Amino acid sequence: MTTVHITGSMLLQLVVSGLLAGGLYALVALGLSLIFGVMRVINVAHGTLLMLGAYTTYWLFTLTGLNPFVSLVVSMPVLFVVGVVLQRLFVHRVVEAPELSSLLLTFGISIFIANVAMLAWSADYRSVEFLTGSFLLGPIALSKPRLVSFVVALGLTGLAFLFLHRTKTGKAIRATSQHRDVAQVCGINVRRIDLITFGLGAGLAGAGGSLVSVMFAVYPEMGQVYVFKSFLVIVLGGAGNYPGAFFGGLLLGLVEGLASLFLTAQLSEVIAYVLLVIVLLVRPTGLLGGRT
Amino acid sequence: MRTAFRSVTGLVTALVILAGSWTPALAQEWTVGASISLTGTYAKPGKYTQEGYLLCEKDINDKGGLLGRKIRFVVYDDKSDPPTAIKLYEKLITEDKVDLVMGPYSSPVTNAASTVSEKYKKLMMASLAATTSIWERGFKYLFMTISPAEVYLEGLVDLAVERGLKTVAVINEDTLFSKAAAKGTIELAKKKGMQVVFHEAYPKGTTDFSALLIKIKSLNPDVIAAGSYFDDAVATTRQMKELDVNPKMYGVTVGGDLPEFYKLLGKTAEYVYGSSQWEKGLPYPGIKEFVTNYEKMWNREPVYHSAAAYGACQVYAEAIKRAGSLDSDKLRAELLKIKMKTIFGDYQVDERGFQVAHKMVLHQWQDAKKVTVWPAAVSEGKPLYPTPPWQRR
Numbered sequence: 001m002t003t004v005h006i007t008g009s010m011l012l013q014l015v016v017s018g019l020l021a022g023g024l025y026a027l028v029a030l031g032l033s034l035i036f037g038v039m040r041v042i043n044v045a046h047g048t049l050l051m052l053g054a055y056t057t058y059w060l061f062t063l064t065g066l067n068p069f070v071s072l073v074v075s076m077p078v079l080f081v082v083g084v085v086l087q088r089l090f091v092h093r094v095v096e097a098p099e100l101s102s103l104l105l106t107f108g109i110s111i112f113i114a115n116v117a118m119l120a121w122s123a124d125y126r127s128v129e130f131l132t133g134s135f136l137l138g139p140i141a142l143s144k145p146r147l148v149s150f151v152v153a154l155g156l157t158g159l160a161f162l163f164l165h166r167t168k169t170g171k172a173i174r175a176t177s178q179h180r181d182v183a184q185v186c187g188i189n190v191r192r193i194d195l196i197t198f199g200l201g202a203g204l205a206g207a208g209g210s211l212v213s214v215m216f217a218v219y220p221e222m223g224q225v226y227v228f229k230s231f232l233v234i235v236l237g238g239a240g241n242y243p244g245a246f247f248g249g250l251l252l253g254l255v256e257g258l259a260s261l262f263l264t265a266q267l268s269e270v271i272a273y274v275l276l277v278i279v280l281l282v283r284p285t286g287l288l289g290g291r292t
Numbered sequence: 293m294r295t296a297f298r299s300v301t302g303l304v305t306a307l308v309i310l311a312g313s314w315t316p317a318l319a320q321e322w323t324v325g326a327s328i329s330l331t332g333t334y335a336k337p338g339k340y341t342q343e344g345y346l347l348c349e350k351d352i353n354d355k356g357g358l359l360g361r362k363i364r365f366v367v368y369d370d371k372s373d374p375p376t377a378i379k380l381y382e383k384l385i386t387e388d389k390v391d392l393v394m395g396p397y398s399s400p401v402t403n404a405a406s407t408v409s410e411k412y413k414k415l416m417m418a419s420l421a422a423t424t425s426i427w428e429r430g431f432k433y434l435f436m437t438i439s440p441a442e443v444y445l446e447g448l449v450d451l452a453v454e455r456g457l458k459t460v461a462v463i464n465e466d467t468l469f470s471k472a473a474a475k476g477t478i479e480l481a482k483k484k485g486m487q488v489v490f491h492e493a494y495p496k497g498t499t500d501f502s503a504l505l506i507k508i509k510s511l512n513p514d515v516i517a518a519g520s521y522f523d524d525a526v527a528t529t530r531q532m533k534e535l536d537v538n539p540k541m542y543g544v545t546v547g548g549d550l551p552e553f554y555k556l557l558g559k560t561a562e563y564v565y566g567s568s569q570w571e572k573g574l575p576y577p578g579i580k581e582f583v584t585n586y587e588k589m590w591n592r593e594p595v596y597h598s599a600a601a602y603g604a605c606q607v608y609a610e611a612i613k614r615a616g617s618l619d620s621d622k623l624r625a626e627l628l629k630i631k632m633k634t635i636f637g638d639y640q641v642d643e644r645g646f647q648v649a650h651k652m653v654l655h656q657w658q659d660a661k662k663v664t665v666w667p668a669a670v671s672e673g674k675p676l677y678p679t680p681p682w683q684r685r
Contacts, residue, residue, distance in 0.1 A: 004490070004507045004510060004511060005510065007510060010506055010507075010510050013506050013535075014502070014503060014506060017502045017503075017506070021500065021502075124552075125522065125523045125526065125556075126556070127526065127530075127556045127557075129556065129557065129558050129560070132530060132533055132534065132560055133533050133534065133682060134533070134534045134535065134536055134682075136536060136683065141534065141535045141536040143531075143534035143535065144534070145534070146534065216499045216500075216527065217499065217523050217526065217527065219523075225497075225499070257502065257503060260502075260503030260504070261503055261506070261507065264492050264493070265492060265493070265494035265495065265498060265501075265503065265504050266466060266493060266494065266495050268503065269495060
């Protein structure tokens with residue numbers, strides 16, 4: 001067996017691949033972070049919402065041939081509505097309850113939705129064969145679907161930040177996340193903010209799903225991986241810290257990419273979690289500190 | 293006392309003799325017991341297995357049965373669960389008192405069920421188990437039908453060596469079957485003088501193969517061989533294109549033979565090699581009639597599971613005819629000797645009952661069609677070689 005000699009171009013390739021993956025993690029984690037920040041609700045169903053977004057894109061692409069990136073215009077509003085309905089029916093009951101309640105509730109919701117999806121669409125793997133191949137820049141191959149997804153994810157994350165910082169509703173969301181009671185005293189309708197936040201979080205998960213569908217297989221349990229990764233990102237970045245979620249996402253992508261270069265594929269999965277434990281021990285509030 | 297004892301033994305003897313003479317008159321048929329996964333994770337291939345058995349039953353009976361009697365399958369659902377299969381074979385042998393047993397679907401279920409048949413010295417014709425370790429336990433009454441995992445990519449290695457290729461990279465999912473397939477490929481490649489430049493396993497459920505493929509790309513091997521299932525085979529192929537990895541040949545174990553592989557990948561699947569136990573276009577004796585009868589009976593096309601079940605049943609029937617008896621030891625002696633071609637291909641086993649003659653086929657996706665390219669004796673076309681780089685397709 002020849003040993004793999006690590007060259008500069010390989011490193012560069014993995015840094016690029018890692019960052020491309022990280023952009024997506026950031027987008028998905030931002031949705032989760034928003035919900036947690038505002039309501040202290042740990043939304044385990046986030047991955048299931050991502051899966052619904054992916055299926056929306058898949059069906060639109062398969063049945064009508066709609067460009068998967070354009071289908072974001074559909075999947076985000078659809079998931080926003082799903083989020084609002086979930087919040088209105090179930091999640092609002094656990095907003096001020098202990099965190100375990102929200103964990104159990106959203107866990108139940110995710111099992112329910114995933115199984116309905118399995119009944120409706122079967123457990124078969126499907127894929128959106130839209131953009132394939134890559135751009136070659138010297139020794140570096142830039143995967144077309146990943147590059148476009150990365151750019152879109154970055155754009156959406158940017159828009160979400162603008163929304164949070166520039167609009168009245170956005171500011172209200174941040175205020176609620178900083179202090180619920182004070183926000184309420186200042187005349188913010190926290191109930192309404194909860195609805196919008198959950199819708200927004202679900203919308204971001206849906207967008208993540210649409211983007212994932214052009215790269216990886218679509219199936220009812222595809223969301224699980226992303227829930228775990230999003231939790232990791234949030235811990236890395238600091239719970240409720242929105243820019244933290246962004247940098248945490250990129251960092252996770254990078255670490256995963258580089259780890260698999262030096263270790264085997266099996267071991268590199270472990271690295272992300274080792275990182276999690278270290279951050280929890282050394283800097284439990286996350287690399288960028290707590291909520292902003 | 294003594295007379296009482298005598299009359300009792302006399303009565304018992306009489307009953308035994310009576311019972312003995314009664315049996316043939318009562319039982320007009322031989323019963324063949326099997327558990328099959330009709331529900332659970334293996335339900336899809338399990339159903340095909342059952343259909344193969346039942347078609348075999350019909351064909352044998354239409355030709356007058358075996359040793360003057362018709363045969364009848366007694367099938368129970370093992371729910372894809374090995375412990376359930378153990379209970380069912382126990383019931384088949386001790387309660388239903390079946391005359392013969394045939395194997396269930398899949399390696400894990402066969403592995404479990406065969407412990408029961410071995411215990412009762414019932415000969416089990418295993419039709420759908422491909423894991424070598426099952427035949428390394430020293431069982432005497434267990435016979436194998438399909439090719440073992442280790443030779444799945446024999447064709448790929450063969451074709452590569454024919455074309456003078458030197459280096460191969462092997463990847464596999466870290467599970468029983470795929471590991472065995474990778475191990476077998478590595479041994480074959482080394483034996484034929486190729487150099488294995490890379491071997492790495494990935495955990496089940498991996499979706500991102502970038503790092504693995506980048507490492508392989510840096511070594512630029514002539515051949516990439518993947519011990520894969522369906523979803524990882526699809527993902528690896530897509531990502532090879534994304535990362536511009538260009539081997540001269542690339543083959544996968546499982547997945548590449550399903551029509552869904554091409555449906556999902558489209559043109560990206562062109563030039564990819566896949567392996568299969570059986571194809572309905574192969575020139576084996578009786579295969580056309582089998583396919584026609586199968587479609588008539590079940591309203592769908594047979595797959596290799598159906599053919600393996602039917603082929604195993606054919607071999608078993610042949611052994612019974614030659615032995616002229618259902619005695620396990622006599623059948624065993626015949627099954628160790630028999631060399632024959634069924635609709636599933638060649639049958640011959642070594643002293644362990646391990647299959648050594650059945651050949652896998654290798655096909656390549658050419659213009660949206662699966663074309664059998666190996667072994668030469670049964671191939672439908674020539675492999676398109678070398679695989680052009682992605683940028684020039």
